[in-house]
Amino acid sequence: MQFINVIVFCFISVVSLIATAETAPVLTEDFYSRQIQPIFDNRCLACHSCFNAPCQLNLQNFEGFQRGANKLNVYDGTRLKSVEPSRLWIDAHGSQWRGRGFYDISTSTDPEQNLFFQMIQLRNSAPGKAVKMQVSESRVCVQSMTDFPMVAKNNPELGMPYGFPALNHEELKTLKTWVEKGTPGPDKSSLEQQEKPSPQLRKQIAEWESFFNEENNRQRLVSRYLFEHLFLAHIYFPEKNDEFFRLVRSRTRCSKGVDEIATRRPNDAPGNAKFWYCLRKFPGSVVLKTHIPYEFSAKKLARYKELFLKEKWSVSTLPSYEPGVAENPFVAFKEIPVKARYQFLLDDAQYHVSTFIKGPVCNGSMAVNSIQEQFYAFFLDPNSDNMVRSKDYENKAAGLLMLPGMWGSDVDVKETGLFYKTLVDHREAYRKLRTEEVQKLRPDGYTLKDIWNGNGDNPNAALTILRHDDNAVVQTGAVGDLSKTVFVMDYPLMERLVYNLVVNFDVFGNISHQLLTRVYMDMIRMEAEELFLAFLPAEERLSYRRAWYRGLLAQVKMSYIFPTVGSAEPTGVKFNEDNHTKKQFVEKILFFHMNEKVRGSLDFVNWKNLEVPDSMKSLWKVEGLDRELRKIAAVKAHKKTPFARYFPDLALLKVSGIGEKQKVFSLVRNKEHENISWILGESLRMDPVNDTLTIREGFWGSYPNMIFEVKENELPAFVVQAKNIKNEKDYQGLVRRYGVRRSNEKFWRVYDDLGRYMKQTDPVGFGYLDLTRYDLH
Incomplete structure (x- = not known):
């Protein structure tokens, strides 16, 4: 009898395990990195990254998820007093964020009581609910499960992903399992990999850090100048160009582990009499809107030494960080030869202009x-x-x-x-x-x-x-x-x-x-x-x-x-x-x-x-796709050809050829102005009859408003229909035929295709697109 009981017990246990396996994925080693972050990357970063993330919920890595959300609008242009900075990975860590007004979004191991999971499930329960405003206009931040029932009843369109197709069954099941297990983060090995550079880069990094931290005053002044210009850079090395680093100031020697000094500005006093410039590995997924890649190489280091150190010049006294000095580079760095400073800016002008354009x-x-x-x-x-x-x-x-x-x-x-x-x-x-x-x-x-x-x-x-x-x-x-x-x-x-x-x-x-x-x-x-x-x-x-x-x-x-x-x-x-x-x-x-x-x-x-x-006419050959697209490029939106004024700021045109062949073009609307002299009332100074489209292969923007998907043999028809647009109704006809609306069930497939294409064609420049301005219709 006892033997039979044992057999029955084992049988029930096996059945139970099988049933569990069918209803939820098994947590493998580093479940977060392998299963969760890819969902965040492909379905969430389109809105949840940087300061424009709804409720400041940044999902570029686990630290952002742990930090949670905050109702403060970073872009509040009316505040009379400054507020504490809230830069992820920089201004605070761990529980410190709770003291800065951030609240936990993972509120329970029970999915029915977990705010994060319920906001996602809400989209699945009301998949066709259209949104009425862009992310930047929506100010609703659900703070607890106490608030959730009212929001779910009155604003079901707030379900995540906001205004886009719901997550599929497998994605939802994966997130549910993760919640039930307490939303664990990356394992120790992955965290170390996230923080430490790859072995093939350690020699180069040590060489660069040695350069930045030489003790003489000339080098200290040059290093300060370089740091203030490169603090936004996503630095990479040609030996491994998919691994990025930030140049930071550290309280400790780089070899002892970076202890980043967080200041509002890179030219604020570091607060430490002694500090070091270090390369800190970028810890999260890269988004295009903040991605400004900059190459460090042996050639670049030699160029720095040639520009700044070859000529004989001296530093009598290092500049202070006081007002009137620190914010004025013509005063702070007057000892560095002007030609060296200017040539440094020119050598990588696209990067430097990008820092103030992005x-x-x-x-x-x-x-x-x-x-x-x-x-x-x-x-x-x-x-x-x-x-x-x-x-x-x-x-x-x-x-x-x-x-x-x-x-x-x-x-x-x-x-x-x-x-x-x-x-x-x-x-x-x-x-x-x-x-x-x-x-x-x-x-x-x-x-x-x-x-x-x-x-x-x-x-x-x-x-x-x-x-x-x-x-x-x-x-x-x-x-x-x-x-x-x-x-x-x-x-x-x-x-x-x-x-x-x-x-x-x-x-x-x-x-x-x-x-x-x-x-x-x-x-x-x-x-x-x-x-x-x-x-x-x-x-x-x-x-x-x-x-x-x-x-x-x-x-x-x-x-x-x-x-x-x-x-x-x-x-x-x-x-x-x-x-x-x-x-x-x-x-x-x-x-x-x-x-x-x-x-x-x-x-x-x-x-x-x-x-x-x-002398160059023989080079002027307009062929293939270029010949078709030229018909709608740089055409002023006059009475007979007004089509440009109905296009959004940025549309991506995905042209599919035979097999895997495809190309992506950016259609950029250039909105003409009578003048740009004033901060407010821009809409009152527009000159729409002179609007045009600039069309260029590649991703010429981070915030697409519309995606068009066209087969190569359909491009002539697309161009003809676009050229014949006379009003908003005509434009919507083009969208119905070729556009990928946010409610379209194939939206995520097309979005993923664009991401893969960008990564294949420009691995250094790749970053996830932002969808916070995508067409609401």
């Missing part, structure tokens, strides 16, 4: 709405820069190049107007000084040779910036048709852009700090446009300026805040005719001053006003 904040409408939707950027040659050529001029200019960061994150609201006037007065004094110096050094005006040509091999010499509402992207080459405005930047402009919008800017600062940062960006933009105009005939500069700043209020602002200075000075550039000089000059730069390696490939799709010279 910014340290994920999105930035206040900063980005101060630039045009598409424009080219060129640079003054180092040998033509006033600061490089004259030490006396450098000393005179340094104090005039003050930046709003000197007043910190809590600018007295009552003093904002006075501070603004101070900035304008200093800027105008600098413009006058600069003009006088140019008259002395360049009495016959600038020539084509004064534009940096990348030394014949550097593609950073020509850049294009494309704006998509409150975010933007920068790439090498002249992309898109001839831009309305053009930047030419010299060293003071480049350095001020970096320090105003990146180093000195605090997204957690108060309203006045953010306002002064924005209006100073206005000043820099106008200076960069003014430097470009200095290459054109004097008699045409004012007419271009008026065309760029249309409207009575804009003209009044320009007259009082940015009056013409040096507008009568000559140019040394020779022009063939009296009109279209902007076009002529850009063509001279691209086709006669730069070679193909520097300017990049010809833009067969978008160049309509830009024309290649006769």
Whole structure:
């Protein structure tokens, strides 16, 4: 009898185990890394990463999940006082986040009482519930299971993934099992792997850290300069280009384990008399909106030594971190030769421009709405820069190049107007000084040779910036048709852009700090446009300026805040005719001053006003997909062809060929403005009849608003239908036929395809796309 009981017991146990195995996955070694993070990456990071994550829930790694959520809106542009920074991996760890207002979202091992799981299951129980507002507009943060029933009843559309197809059965079952086991994180081995660099990189890392931490004052000053420019970089090594690092300041020697010093800004005092610069492994999944890759290699280290240490110069006293010094690079780093600083910026201009285009904040409408939707950027040659050529001029200019960061994150609201006037007065004094110096050094005006040509091999010499509402992207080459405005930047402009919008800017600062940062960006933009105009005939500069700043209020602002200075000075550039000089000059730069390696490939799709010279006509071959897409690229949205104005800021076009062959194009809407002189009321200053589409292969933006999926043989029909759009109804017809709406059951399949394609074609630049601005329809 006892034997029978044993047999029955074993039988029941086996059946029970089988039943359990059928209903839930077995927790394997490091279940989190193998099963959970991939779900977060592919279904959650599209919204839950960086400061724009709903309720600050960042799921780039387990530490973000553990930290939980917080109701504070980081992008609150009306706060009178700054708030504590909440940068994941930097400002706090573990239980410290509870003291900063973050709450746990995994509230129970019972899935029915677990807030995290219930928010996901809510989407499965109401899969067709459409959302009515974008993520950035939704401010509901469910804090406990006590709040959940009311939210589930009144706002079922808040189920996760927000407004997209629900997780499939297997994904939901995996998450349920994880919750039941107490949501365990990565195992010890995975955590070590997450923190430690791969063995093949340790030698290179040690060499770089040794360079940064040499004791002499020259090296200490150079290291501080480099750190303040590279703190946002996702640093990688060519030996393993899928592993990224951050350059940080540590209280301990790098070899002893990094103890990162968290300060609001990279130029704030570190608080330790002794500290070290270390490379800390980036611990989470990479998202495209914050991904700014930067290569460290033996060649780059040799270049740094050549730029900064080959020339003989000395440091009498290291600069302080006090206001008036730390936020002004022309004062703090005056001992470093200007040419070395400027050439450092030029060598990797795309990276440095990306830091203030992408910014340290994920999105930035206040900063980005101060630039045009598409424009080219060129640079003054180092040998033509006033600061490089004259030490006396450098000393005179340094104090005039003050930046709003000197007043910190809590600018007295009552003093904002006075501070603004101070900035304008200093800027105008600098413009006058600069003009006088140019008259002395360049009495016959600038020539084509004064534009940096990348030394014949550097593609950073020509850049294009494309704006998509409150975010933007920068790439090498002249992309898109001839831009309305053009930047030419010299060293003071480049350095001020970096320090105003990146180093000195605090997204957690108060309203006045953010306002002064924005209006100073206005000043820099106008200076960069003014430097470009200095290459054109004097008699045409004012007419271009008026065309760029249309409207009575804009003209009044320009007259009082940015009056013409040096507008009568000559140019040394020779022009063939009296009109279209902007076009002529850009063509001279691209086709006669730069070679193909520097300017990049010809833009067969978008160049309509830009024309290649006769000597290059044999290279102009518009074929295949380019021939079709060219029909809708760079076409102004006039009465007969208004289609561009109905497209969103950024659409991705996935063209599938035979078998696995496919291509992805970005369709970027360039929204025209009468002017971009003001922070508010942008919609009142639009000029939609001059909107156009710029079309470029690849991912030219992080925040797609729509995805179109087209077979290669269907592309002509897609183009014809797009070109015939006359109203919103017509555009929706294009979306119905080719678009992948957020409610489409195949949405995640297409989204995953795009991710795989990006990773295959650009492994270094790969990052997960953001869907917080995807079309609501």
